[in-house]
Amino acid sequence: MINSVILSYxxxxxxxxxxxxxxxMVMGKEVFxxxxxxxxxxxxxxxxxxxxLRWIESYRFDxxxxxxxxxxxxxxxxxxxxxxLYVLIEWRTKNRSIGTFASLLAVLIMAYASFxxxxxxxxxxxxxxxxxxxxxxxxxxxxxxxALGIAFCLSLTYLIxxxxxPKRKSFFLKAIPNLDILDELSYQMIIIGFVLLTLCIITxxxxxxxxxxxxxxxxxxxxxxLITWLVYAIVLxxxxxxxxxxxxxxxxxxxxxxxxxxxxxxxxxxxSGLHSYAT
Amino acid sequence: xxxxNNKKGANSMWNMFSSxxxxxxxxxxxxVTSIFGTLIPQQQEAIRFAQGLSPGQLRFFELLxxxxxxxxxxxxxxxxxxxxxxxxxxxNRLPTTLKLFQxxxxxxRSKPFEDLPPERSFLVEEGVKDAGNRVADFLRKQYRxxxxxxxxxMNYLYAERGRYSYFGVYLVHFSVLLILLGGxxxxxxxxxxxxxxxxxxxxxxxxxxxxxxxxxxxxSVLCEKFxxxxxxxxxxxxxxxxxxxxxxxxxxxxxxxxxxxxxxFRGITFYxxxxxxxxxxxxxxxxxxxxxxxxxxxxxxxxxxxxLPGSExxxxxxxxxxxxxxxxxxxxxxxxxxxxxxxxxxxxxxDIERLRKQYPEAMLQAPRMNPSSFKPFTFFLKELENRSxxxxxxxxxxxxxxxxxxCFVMVAGFFLTFFTSHRKIWVRISKxxxxxxxxxxxxxxxxxxxxxxxxxxxxGQLRKLVDREGKxx
Numbered sequence: 001m002i003n004s005v006i007l008s009y010x011x012x013x014x015x016x017x018x019x020x021x022x023x024x025m026v027m028g029k030e031v032f033x034x035x036x037x038x039x040x041x042x043x044x045x046x047x048x049x050x051x052x053l054r055w056i057e058s059y060r061f062d063x064x065x066x067x068x069x070x071x072x073x074x075x076x077x078x079x080x081x082x083x084x085l086y087v088l089i090e091w092r093t094k095n096r097s098i099g100t101f102a103s104l105l106a107v108l109i110m111a112y113a114s115f116x117x118x119x120x121x122x123x124x125x126x127x128x129x130x131x132x133x134x135x136x137x138x139x140x141x142x143x144x145x146x147a148l149g150i151a152f153c154l155s156l157t158y159l160i161x162x163x164x165x166p167k168r169k170s171f172f173l174k175a176i177p178n179l180d181i182l183d184e185l186s187y188q189m190i191i192i193g194f195v196l197l198t199l200c201i202i203t204x205x206x207x208x209x210x211x212x213x214x215x216x217x218x219x220x221x222x223x224x225x226l227i228t229w230l231v232y233a234i235v236l237x238x239x240x241x242x243x244x245x246x247x248x249x250x251x252x253x254x255x256x257x258x259x260x261x262x263x264x265x266x267x268x269x270x271x272s273g274l275h276s277y278a279t
Numbered sequence: 280x281x282x283x284n285n286k287k288g289a290n291s292m293w294n295m296f297s298s299x300x301x302x303x304x305x306x307x308x309x310x311v312t313s314i315f316g317t318l319i320p321q322q323q324e325a326i327r328f329a330q331g332l333s334p335g336q337l338r339f340f341e342l343l344x345x346x347x348x349x350x351x352x353x354x355x356x357x358x359x360x361x362x363x364x365x366x367x368x369x370x371n372r373l374p375t376t377l378k379l380f381q382x383x384x385x386x387x388r389s390k391p392f393e394d395l396p397p398e399r400s401f402l403v404e405e406g407v408k409d410a411g412n413r414v415a416d417f418l419r420k421q422y423r424x425x426x427x428x429x430x431x432x433m434n435y436l437y438a439e440r441g442r443y444s445y446f447g448v449y450l451v452h453f454s455v456l457l458i459l460l461g462g463x464x465x466x467x468x469x470x471x472x473x474x475x476x477x478x479x480x481x482x483x484x485x486x487x488x489x490x491x492x493x494x495x496x497x498x499s500v501l502c503e504k505f506x507x508x509x510x511x512x513x514x515x516x517x518x519x520x521x522x523x524x525x526x527x528x529x530x531x532x533x534x535x536x537x538x539x540x541x542x543x544f545r546g547i548t549f550y551x552x553x554x555x556x557x558x559x560x561x562x563x564x565x566x567x568x569x570x571x572x573x574x575x576x577x578x579x580x581x582x583x584x585x586x587l588p589g590s591e592x593x594x595x596x597x598x599x600x601x602x603x604x605x606x607x608x609x610x611x612x613x614x615x616x617x618x619x620x621x622x623x624x625x626x627x628x629x630d631i632e633r634l635r636k637q638y639p640e641a642m643l644q645a646p647r648m649n650p651s652s653f654k655p656f657t658f659f660l661k662e663l664e665n666r667s668x669x670x671x672x673x674x675x676x677x678x679x680x681x682x683x684x685x686c687f688v689m690v691a692g693f694f695l696t697f698f699t700s701h702r703k704i705w706v707r708i709s710k711x712x713x714x715x716x717x718x719x720x721x722x723x724x725x726x727x728x729x730x731x732x733x734x735x736x737x738x739g740q741l742r743k744l745v746d747r748e749g750k751x752x
Contacts, residue, residue: 205682
């Protein structure tokens with residue numbers, strides 16, 4: 001299928017932009033950064049096109065549905081949302097310093113999607129997935145994951161910048177915006193991610209209620225999404241009520257993203273449950 | 280002596296429950312214990328896990344309710360403590376919030392103007408009074424509430440938006456309580472049940488999952504038909520049960536039940552949850568050796584007894600399975616009771632020709648497998664009818680609407696908490712030599728960046744306003 005071919009090429013383009021962002025940081029030449037931005041935006045457009053194409057192709061196989069229905073499609077959409085959010089932030093802040101981490105994360109996700117063990121075929125929707133909640137549930141969850149992923153990148157960048165001191169003449173660290181901006185941006189991303197995660201759990205509950213007759217069943221996927229939600233609730237409370245900033249927040253945000261990844265991947269592969277169609 | 284002590288004790292309890300540290304501790308405990316629940320097999324899955332445990336371990340697990348952790352008393356107690364903590368925190372902070380919410384506007388504050396960046400001030404030619412009126416008109420158009428205090432030398436104007444943003448947090452916390460309450464109501468007054476209905480059959484009771492007791496519905500449900508549609512690649516496309524609901528034998532409602540499209544009748548909601556089939560009627564062929572009558576064919580239900588034609592023996596189909604041992608195909612277990620002698624039992628296969636090729640002759644000659652065991656008769660399984668049944672989940676949950684209300688309130692609360700803020704804006708108009716100086720300052724309870732943007736925009740618009748009127752800056 002042509003869409004998965006395009007998507008595997010896009011993986012290489014993202015890899016190229018990762019290399020360029022890295023070169024920019026190491027060599028201290030802004031020109032690499034500009035090139036990286038152009039490549040990233042180009043790849044994002046192609047990525048969007050490939051997703052639409054996949055949607056159209058699914059109709060050709062007479063089982064038309066949005067490309068958000070299996071593990072492969074979720075990885076592709078996750079990477080897409082991550083790059084989209086990154087590009088928006090780069091545009092708003094006029095700063096490319098988290099580009100290295102963001103593009104690396106996108107490459108890892110896309111590369112995982114093209115592994116042989118991940119089935120890239122378009123599959124028909126099994127009855128339980130035939131619901132209007134599918135699209136909202138999947139979109140809220142993965143844009144939420146992507147926002148928390150960007151917060152994770154910002155937190156990593158924060159910790160790297162923290163080791164900076166004026167004596168060091170590294171451009172690598174100079175290009176990174178000051179700590180307060182990173183901290184604030186990461187907090188904003190966590191808020192967006194948290195709200196979307198909440199919406200994801202709510203839409204999931206409404207859906208589970210109409211499919212299985214209960215809105216909450218302590219299924220591993222449900223439980224882990226609650227755990228992740230609790231971790232970010234802790235992050236927000238400690239910041240809003242106890243004024244935690246900086247390094248503590250960065251570490252909490254990194255822990256939170258590990259929970260996100262476990263909710264997404266760990267539950268599918270280590271624990272078993274009702275979300276098995278997502279593997 | 281005792282009284283103050285008591286008060287102190289109550290106070291310290293109150294302080295403990297209103298502390299943020301407790302909230303964080305409870306959230307962490309809840310997260311960590313939830314992790315255990317995903318690692319230890321729960322409920323039905325726990326049975327196999329429990330078999331591998333030593334008696335001591337088993338007692339430990341059972342004592343702590345680790346096989347049904349999320350419904351254990353201590354897990355519920357943690358949630359209860361969190362709810363209590365949440366209520367007390369909110370009650371504790373409410374007076375401060377109300378004070379903030381009701382605080383009267385103070386147009387003549389000077390503090391916000393300390394350290395004002397220079398771009399937030401500009402000069403105009405017209406007098407303090409005219410400029411003041413102009414600014415007041417502008418602010419009135421942009422903000423709902425404004426306050427003015429004027430002296431001949433100075434005009435103070437004050438505008439604000441987003442006072443209600445203080446209540447976002449309370450909405451969120453209230454929503455958590457609503458959801459918990461919905462859950463409690465559901466578990467107290469609702470039930471989780473199931474029922475299997477054979478095609479063409481009618482049932483009038485369901486089985487409650489919690490204690491496996493049967494419950495009368497007060498009406499009856501007919502499964503007219505159950506069907507599965509498949510895609511070309513063989514995966515299921517649709518499960519569909521055609522149901523009829525009867526009250527006192529009269530049809531009250533007909534519904535198609537599909538996955539994701541539950542049907543509610545008289546407060547009980549039915550969900551398509553499983554399906555299957557059981558063997559129905561058995562078509563047996565019987566041939567008597569040496570007889571010229573040929574094969575006689577008999578159709579019987581499983582369990583039904585009949586007499587063997589041309590003999591005085593009684594025959595019963597004891598069991599019928601659609602695939603014996605997963606490989607041998609449809610089979611019926613026949614019991615023959617001769618008038619004298621021992622009862623004998625043997626399997627009769629439908630795919631006997633295939634089995635003869637696959638298995639050694641000796642095996643099929645064994646008395647349990649040989650259709651000619653009862654001489655001089657030979658039995659054939661002609662056909663095994665399959666009766667499919669639909670598996671329905673039948674629930675009642677009076678708490679669910681409260682849960683949805685809670686979800687809605689939570690999202691609204693998030694919106695207020697995260698995306699709105701109380702922004703206060705002061706404009707000071709004062710005489711500066713023979714010109715008039717206009718300064719804009721602001722304060723907010725959160726999101727200072729958004730306030731800065733708003734102040735920039737207000738300053739810019741005020742400047743333009745004066746410009747357009749042809750006045751010199």
